Amino acid sequence: MAQTFTEAELKDIYTFALDLGRRAGKILVDGVEKRTGAAGARDMGKQEEKMNAVDIVTQTDLDVEAFVKDEINRKYPDHKFIGEETYSAGSSKQYLIDASPTWVVDPLDGTVNxxxxxxxxxxxxxxxxxxxxxxxxxxxxxxDTTYSSLVGYGAWQDDAHDGGKQRKRLPLVNSPKAILPKEAPKGCIFSCEWGKDRRDKEGGNMWRKVNSFVNMAAEIGGRGGKGGMVHGVRSLGSATLDLAYIAAGSFDIWWEGGCWEWDVAAGIAILREAGGLITSANPPPNPETDPIEEVRLGSRLYLAIRPAGDSEGETGRQAQERVVREAWKRVQGLDYSRPGA
Amino acid sequence: MAQTFTEAELKDIYTFALDLGRRAGKILVDGVEKRTGAAGARDMGKQEEKMNAVDIVTQTDLDVEAFVKDEINRKYPDHKFIGEETYSAGSSKQYLIDASPTWVVDPLDGTVNxxxxxxxxxxxxxxxxxxxxxxxxxxxxxxDTTYSSLVGYGAWQDDAHDGGKQRKRLPLVNSPKAILPKEAPKGCIFSCEWGKDRRDKEGGNMWRKVNSFVNMAAEIGGRGGKGGMVHGVRSLGSATLDLAYIAAGSFDIWWEGGCWEWDVAAGIAILREAGGLITSANPPPNPETDPIEEVRLGSRLYLAIRPAGDSEGETGRQAQERVVREAWKRVQGLDYSRPGA
Structure with missing residues (x-):
C-alpha cells in the first residue's frame, strides 16, 4: 500500500534535503581546495600527498555519498536509499525504484568538470x-547556487548575490512566462551531450547523436528538410544541470540518452514543478500524432522542454507538445536499454 | 613610433579596467532584473513596458558600450577605442588595430545566453x-567572477566566496601545474562552438566543424585513425569565456573560427599571462613539422591550449606544441576571411 505523508512532513523533508545538499557541496569544495593547494599545504598528510587528482576526486565522491547516506539513515531510517556510487558498485542494473519512500542521490554529477x-x-x-x-x-x-522544488510549492533558485542570498521562482523569465518560438526549434537553445559511447559505427549512438545535433543545427531547408536552425547548441557535461537550466528557462530543449535515475530524478522533480515537460528522447512511430507520454524515471531516454507561457491561440502546454513533435521529427532513436525495461 | 608606459601607468590602467568591467557588469545585471521582473514593477515606465526581451537586450548592449567608451574617453582621451557595437555599425571590416594604445571592448559576449x-x-x-x-x-x-591579467604580473580569478572575495592565480590547478595527458587529445576537455554559419553544404564551415568535432570525439582508431577520444566536449556559447576557462585550466583545447578582435583580445591577454598557447585554428600544410606561429589578433582562427606543467622529458611548452599538432591532425581548415587579411 502506498505510504502517505502530511504537508508538514513533506516540508520537513524538503528543508532537510536543501540543507543536506549544501552541506554535501561543502565537502566537494573542500576537495577543490585540496587540489588548488589553498588548504593543501596546511592540511594534507604525507599519504594524501601521494594521491593524484583522480584519486582525490574518486575519494571525495565516495565521501560525499557516504555522508549523505548517513544523514538520511539517521533522520529517516525507514526510507530507501539509492546512490550512484553504491549502485554502480553492485551488479544489478534493474529498475530499483518502487512505491517506497526513496532517496535518489548523485553525490557528484559532472565529475569531469x-x-x-x-x-x-x-x-x-x-x-x-x-x-x-x-x-x-x-x-x-x-x-553557491541551488535549484530546488517541493511538489505543490513551486521550484526555486537560491543564489549568492551582493553578499546575501536571493530566492527566485523558476522559470526565471516569468513576467510574463516566456512563450516558445512559433518556428521552434528555430530560435531555441538546444542542450545536448556527446556522452561516453564514441564508437565510430553507422547506427551507433555517437552517430545517431551527431546526425540529430546536425539536424537541429542546420539551416531551414537543409538536411532534406530536417534543418531546425536552433539559435544555439550547448553542452555542459552535466545532465543534472542541463535539466536545472531547462527548468530555469535558460535552455529550451534538452535531448539525451544514457542517464541513470540519480542523474535525472532531482531535475525531473524541479522541471515538472516549474512547469516543464519531459518525455522520451526516442521518437514514436508517428511523431506527429502519437501520444506524448510522461517519461518513466529510469528509462534512460529523455526529451525535456522548458516551462512556457500561453500565447494567442495556444496554451503553454500545447506549445511544449508542438516543440516535442518538432524535435522528434529531427532526432534519431538512441540505443540505451537496461534489464527489465 | 611605439608609445611606452611606465610600470605604474600600466598598473593604473589595469586597476581602472578591473573596476570598469565590474561597473559595466552591474548594468547588465540591472538589465536582467528588468526581465525577471524583480525591479521591473518598480522601475519600468510605460514605454519600457512595451519593449520585448530582445529590445531590452539590444538596448542594454548599446548602453554598456556607451558607458565603457565614455569612461575610457574621460580617463584616457588619447587612447583609441574599438567596441563591438560601434564597429559592427560601421561598414569596414579591415584590421583596425595598430601600434597605438587601444581599448578593445565587447560589452556583452554571449548575448544569446x-x-x-x-x-x-x-x-x-x-x-x-x-x-x-x-x-x-x-x-x-x-x-560575480572576474578573470584578469596584466602582462608580467600574472593572471587571476576573483570570485565571491562565503560572502567575501577570493583571489586565485591562474591556472587554478597549480600545485603542481597540471601536465597535459600523454595521449592527448585523449583525456582532454575539448571546447568548441557551433557558431552561426549553418549552411548544409559539403565544404561549408558547419560541416568542417562537425567533421572536426567528430574526429576529436571518436574512439581511438575510429575515423580512419583520426579518432581523438577526448574526455569531454563543451559548448558554452561564449568564445570569450571559452578562453577564460582555457586560461583557468578548466578546458584543455579550444578550437574556433569566426571570432572578431573584441571576442578574443582580453582572453588572449589572460591566457598568455597564465602560460597558455594560442595559434591558428587552421592546420598548416604539414601539421607535424611546420612552425607554430603566434596567433594574429584579428585572424578569426584560433586554437588555444591551456597552461601546462613540465613533466619528465618534456617541458610544458613542448607538451602544448605536441597537443597543437595532434589537434591540427584532426581538424579541417575553416573559411573565415576578412578584407586586408
Missing part, C-alpha cells in the same frame, strides 16, 4: 514517492 | 599596445 575545476558540477538529491520524484535539490557549490 | 538568463555571458575589456593585448578583464556579472 569537477576534476577540471569547471564550476558546472553539482550534488543532486531527490525524494521519490510512488515512483514519482516529488522533491528535488540540485546544488552547485562553486557557484 | 544573456537573453536566456544563462550565466555564461560577460563583459570583455582589453588594452592593446603595439598590436599585443597586454591587459585583459573578463567579468561574469551573474556569477
Amino acid at each position: 569537477y576534476t577540471h575545476l569547471f564550476p558546472m558540477f553539482c550534488v543532486s538529491i531527490a525524494f521519490v514517492l510512488n515512483s514519482q520524484p516529488i522533491i528535488g535539490v540540485i546544488h552547485q557549490p562553486l557557484l | 544573456y537573453t536566456h538568463l544563462f550565466p555564461m555571458f560577460c563583459v570583455s575589456i582589453a588594452f592593446v599596445l603595439n598590436s599585443q593585448p597586454i591587459i585583459g578583464v573578463i567579468h561574469q556579472p551573474l556569477l
Whole structure:
C-alpha cells in the first residue's frame, strides 16, 4: 500500500534535503581546495600527498555519498536509499525504484568538470514517492547556487548575490512566462551531450547523436528538410544541470540518452514543478500524432522542454507538445536499454 | 613610433579596467532584473513596458558600450577605442588595430545566453599596445567572477566566496601545474562552438566543424585513425569565456573560427599571462613539422591550449606544441576571411 505523508512532513523533508545538499557541496569544495593547494599545504598528510587528482576526486565522491547516506539513515531510517556510487558498485542494473519512500542521490554529477575545476558540477538529491520524484535539490557549490522544488510549492533558485542570498521562482523569465518560438526549434537553445559511447559505427549512438545535433543545427531547408536552425547548441557535461537550466528557462530543449535515475530524478522533480515537460528522447512511430507520454524515471531516454507561457491561440502546454513533435521529427532513436525495461 | 608606459601607468590602467568591467557588469545585471521582473514593477515606465526581451537586450548592449567608451574617453582621451557595437555599425571590416594604445571592448559576449538568463555571458575589456593585448578583464556579472591579467604580473580569478572575495592565480590547478595527458587529445576537455554559419553544404564551415568535432570525439582508431577520444566536449556559447576557462585550466583545447578582435583580445591577454598557447585554428600544410606561429589578433582562427606543467622529458611548452599538432591532425581548415587579411 502506498505510504502517505502530511504537508508538514513533506516540508520537513524538503528543508532537510536543501540543507543536506549544501552541506554535501561543502565537502566537494573542500576537495577543490585540496587540489588548488589553498588548504593543501596546511592540511594534507604525507599519504594524501601521494594521491593524484583522480584519486582525490574518486575519494571525495565516495565521501560525499557516504555522508549523505548517513544523514538520511539517521533522520529517516525507514526510507530507501539509492546512490550512484553504491549502485554502480553492485551488479544489478534493474529498475530499483518502487512505491517506497526513496532517496535518489548523485553525490557528484559532472565529475569531469569537477576534476577540471569547471564550476558546472553539482550534488543532486531527490525524494521519490510512488515512483514519482516529488522533491528535488540540485546544488552547485562553486557557484553557491541551488535549484530546488517541493511538489505543490513551486521550484526555486537560491543564489549568492551582493553578499546575501536571493530566492527566485523558476522559470526565471516569468513576467510574463516566456512563450516558445512559433518556428521552434528555430530560435531555441538546444542542450545536448556527446556522452561516453564514441564508437565510430553507422547506427551507433555517437552517430545517431551527431546526425540529430546536425539536424537541429542546420539551416531551414537543409538536411532534406530536417534543418531546425536552433539559435544555439550547448553542452555542459552535466545532465543534472542541463535539466536545472531547462527548468530555469535558460535552455529550451534538452535531448539525451544514457542517464541513470540519480542523474535525472532531482531535475525531473524541479522541471515538472516549474512547469516543464519531459518525455522520451526516442521518437514514436508517428511523431506527429502519437501520444506524448510522461517519461518513466529510469528509462534512460529523455526529451525535456522548458516551462512556457500561453500565447494567442495556444496554451503553454500545447506549445511544449508542438516543440516535442518538432524535435522528434529531427532526432534519431538512441540505443540505451537496461534489464527489465 | 611605439608609445611606452611606465610600470605604474600600466598598473593604473589595469586597476581602472578591473573596476570598469565590474561597473559595466552591474548594468547588465540591472538589465536582467528588468526581465525577471524583480525591479521591473518598480522601475519600468510605460514605454519600457512595451519593449520585448530582445529590445531590452539590444538596448542594454548599446548602453554598456556607451558607458565603457565614455569612461575610457574621460580617463584616457588619447587612447583609441574599438567596441563591438560601434564597429559592427560601421561598414569596414579591415584590421583596425595598430601600434597605438587601444581599448578593445565587447560589452556583452554571449548575448544569446544573456537573453536566456544563462550565466555564461560577460563583459570583455582589453588594452592593446603595439598590436599585443597586454591587459585583459573578463567579468561574469551573474556569477560575480572576474578573470584578469596584466602582462608580467600574472593572471587571476576573483570570485565571491562565503560572502567575501577570493583571489586565485591562474591556472587554478597549480600545485603542481597540471601536465597535459600523454595521449592527448585523449583525456582532454575539448571546447568548441557551433557558431552561426549553418549552411548544409559539403565544404561549408558547419560541416568542417562537425567533421572536426567528430574526429576529436571518436574512439581511438575510429575515423580512419583520426579518432581523438577526448574526455569531454563543451559548448558554452561564449568564445570569450571559452578562453577564460582555457586560461583557468578548466578546458584543455579550444578550437574556433569566426571570432572578431573584441571576442578574443582580453582572453588572449589572460591566457598568455597564465602560460597558455594560442595559434591558428587552421592546420598548416604539414601539421607535424611546420612552425607554430603566434596567433594574429584579428585572424578569426584560433586554437588555444591551456597552461601546462613540465613533466619528465618534456617541458610544458613542448607538451602544448605536441597537443597543437595532434589537434591540427584532426581538424579541417575553416573559411573565415576578412578584407586586408
